[in-house]
Amino acid sequence: MKKSLLTLALFSLTIPLFAQLERKLVNENMPVELTFHAPRHINLLTVEPLDKKSMHFAIMHTFGPLDGGIENLFGLDNGANIQFSFEFALSDRFSAGVARASMDKYYHIFGRYHILQQTQNDNTPISLSFAGGGGVNSSNYDFLPEAPPNFAERTSYWGQLMIARRFSSKVSIQVSPMFSYFVDPREIYQIEGDQEFYLALGLSGKIKVTDRSSLTLQWIPNLNSDLSNNLGIGWDIEAGGHVFQMYFVTSQSLNEPYQLAAGNGDSPWEEFRLGFNVNRVFATGRKKTKY
C-alpha cells in the first residue's frame, strides 16, 4: 500500500516534468476535401464546393465521333460542341451559374447548394448537394414551314441530387439521381428522345493515379427511356489553379437536359468521341501579400 502510494506520488511528480501540450485539432469535423478535382467531372457537376466569392470558369468541348478515323482527325474536323460555364459562389454553400453551349445555341442558368459535407472523422460519412437549372434553345427556326417554337416551347429544366463519398485518398464515387424536362421536345432539336420527362442515374468515379492526376469514369443509365446510356472515361490533371480534363464520351451534349435527352448512338463504340474541359477557379477579394 505504502509502496504504491509512493509510486503514485513519484509518478505525479514525473508527469509535469515532461508535460507537453496535448495536440488538439481546432476543428474536429474537418471536411474531406477534393473529393473530385473540380466542380465538373467529365460532364456532370460534383459535390466539390467553391469558396465564397470565388468563380469557377469551365470551357468544355466535345468533338465528332472517333470512327471517322484519321480522315476526320478522329472527329476533330466535325466541329465541336463548346460550352462556356461561369459559376459564382455567393456563399460557401451556394453558387449560381450561367452557361452557353453551341449545341442548339443553348443558354442556361443553374444553381448548386451543398447540404452536407463529408468529414475526415466520418461523423458525416457522405457529401450531399443539390443542383438544378433551366435553359433555352436559341437556334433560329425561321426556315421551318410551320411556326417556330415560342420561348416557352424552347425551354427545358433539370434537377439532380449528388451523393458522394471519398472512400480513400484514391477513390471517390458520386451517385446523382437526375431528371430533365423538355416543354416541347421537337424533332428539330438536337436530341434523340421524344419524351418530355427523363430520369437517369448519374454515376461518377475518380481513381487517383498520381498525386495530381486521376482516372475518371462516368456512366449515366437512363431509367425511363430507350436511349442508350452515356459512358465516359477520362483523365484529370490538376495543374495549380487549373484542372484539365480529357475524356472519351458517347454524347456530344454538355449540359444536363441534353445529357439525358440527346442520346448516345446505338452502341457506345460508334459514338465515342474526344472531349476536353479546362477548369479554372478565380478567387476574388483575395488578400494581397504584404512583403
Place this chain on the structure above:
Amino acid sequence: MRYLFLVLFLFCGTAYGQKYMTEEGRAVFLSDAPLSSFEGESDYLAGLVDLDQNLLDFYLDLNTLKTGIGLRDRHMRENYLETEEFPFAEFTGKLQEIPELEMNQEIPVNAIGKFKIHGVEREIEVSGFLTRVAKDEVQLDATFEILLSDYEIPLPKLVFYELAENQKVTLSANLKETK
C-alpha cells in the same frame, strides 16, 4: 509515508513558477519564389513556455493555415502538407540559456529542439525574443526558415503558381501565466 506524499505533492505544485501558455498565437509562413510570393497565416498557434523546467512546446493545427485562396489552401493541405495524415507542425525544445525577464525589455533567446512537420522530425535552432509585457504575460517572437525538401514536401513542377523551396516562418505569441 503519508507526509512524504504530501511533500512531494507540494513540491510538484511549486514547480510551476513560470509557466506560460497560449492557444491563439500567430504563425505566418512566407513562400517567396521569384515569380510568385504568398503568405499563409493562422491564429491558432498553441504554445507552452516553461522557464522552470526549461521546456518549450509549440504546435499548430496546419488545417488552420490560410493563404487567401481557398483552392490553394486545399491543394496545400492535400498535396503538400498532407494534413489528413499529419495535421500538426510541432516544436519541442529548450532554451540554451534561461533569461531573466525584465518588464518591456526584448531579451534575445535561442532555442534548440525538434521540429516536426509532414511526419519528418529534425533538430533545429530558432532564435527569437522574449518580452515580459505584464506581470503574468510574456510575448514571444521568433523567425526561422525551413527547407521543404528537408521534410520530404515535394515542390510542384507543373503548376501555375510557384512554391519557394525556402519557407520563412514567423511566430508571434502572447503567453499567459498558468498554474
